[in-house]
Amino acid sequence: MNNNIEEKASFKKFISLIKSTNVKKRLFFTGVFLTLIGTAGSLIVPLLTQMFIDGFSTDLITGPLLALIIGVFLVSAVVDGISYYILAKIGQTVVRSLREIVWDKFLKLPVSYFDKTKSGESVSRVVNDTSIIQNLITSHFPQLISGVLSVAGSVVILFFLDWKLTLIMFVSLPVSIGVIIPLGSRMRKVSRKLQDETATFTGAIQETLSEIRLMKSFNAERYEQQKGRQGINQLYKYGMKEAAINALLSPIMSTIMMFVIILVIGYGGLRVADGTMTIGTLVAFLLYLFQIIMPMTMFAMFFTEYNKALGATGRIMGILEMNDEKSGDTSHKELSYKTLEFNNVTFGYDKTPVLENISFNANNNQKVAFVGPSGSGKSTIFSLIERYYSVWSGEIAVDGVNIDNIPLGEYRSGIGYVAQESAVVSGTIKENITYGLQTSEYTDADIARAVEQSYTAEFINELPDGIDTEVGERGVKLSGGQRQRIGIARAFLRNPKILMLDEATASLDSQSEKYVGEALNELMSGRTVLVIAHRLSTIVNSDKIYFIDSGQLTGEGTHEELMASHDLYKAFTEQQFGDD
Structure with a gap:
């Protein structure tokens, strides 16, 4: 995928990307x-220097002339500083907008994208690739503008000063182009590889650090050390290739420019000797030549940075051109979530179907359980209900409306999900309970009620900072039971119409299970409840049970009905839950 994205990168794409940030044109042109x-x-200073040298006399060294020269220097420096600040501000604003655009895009991408892409690689796109573009805009682009103006102005003045000497300077032009183009092309390839390796390495270290307990508990430090050093060495290798190109480019350009200076001094010296050129003109010529040489060296650096920015542009544009998660905006009646139906649903993650022609229904005030061997497709059913993925064929409907035609935010607001291990993000307990809700959508009384109903108050009240206690990254400062109760409190606060439970008490100790079980019983009241069953008690108390085997629904009914009519269900139940 990256190679294709890189091929699509072009100056037109780069400009299109910058335009999408709504850059302030008036401020840009002011800069x-x-x-x-x-x-x-x-550009005026060398001319004043020429006048001063050619007409040198103590009588000419007057206060006004010295003040004029110093004033021109100062005004030029101040104006340059202001213009650089304005253009740098534009660059920072563009990159800020660009990062907002990329971040917003990531939030709209479907779950399937993140199934295939490490989170660290996505982070690299937001941070590293945009930084490359930022570097080009804020550091090199202002220098490019001033450099182009300086070179153009100097060349025009030089032609007026002495056109023969000016032509000698242009000897360096084809040589410079012959050096810059092949090195720039090589730099583009190297920088593309470097950006890819940076994204891969970022993803790898983020994954390792996020699972630091797994690494330490299995003594995997040496393995991760070797893997990390491989990534670091790859970055080093491509970084040195980039440095080698720059190491070639800088001295070659310096040598070319030095050669031009020697030619100009030699030829100009002969012209001064035979009286066809004044010393002042030669000095002015050399001053203008330096105003050309400095930008020319900078142009070479700009070209290499521009090629790097093209690679970053290609990757960012590749992400921005991806399809968003289907939002669903067809007009529909107000939902009550009384019924949930699967009608001949088929779905798979790659080319192999995981579910085949699944049909079932669940109604309000019903507890529906899904039972079956591991890998049979039970969790996939929950993922489809959440609309993480789109079905291959068939239909999922709520109140008779295809869920693909319901606005996504509105649809998901009616669904609550409590997994075996509830997800907890860094922040306070309160921030985790209210996660995803606007402050206008709840009150402190609502939070207090959710805390009480979920039995979360049992441990919150014992904490020094109470509900404002920091939980650490992924909730590492909390026990499994505490995280579960926070997840249930979050569900209580959302007040979902459809509640999905991946048997939230399965991995808890007996005391935590008591609290969580009581909270879940209260949470399930008056809702449509879907449960992936891991305990016999869940199955026995269900209004309806669906047995899933190898992606197919092979039986449905109550526990007693399936025990009497479904041999595989009976054998599975006795094998799985015989000790319950």
């Missing part, structure tokens, strides 16, 4: 105009 003024000031 360019001030740059023009500052450059014009710097």
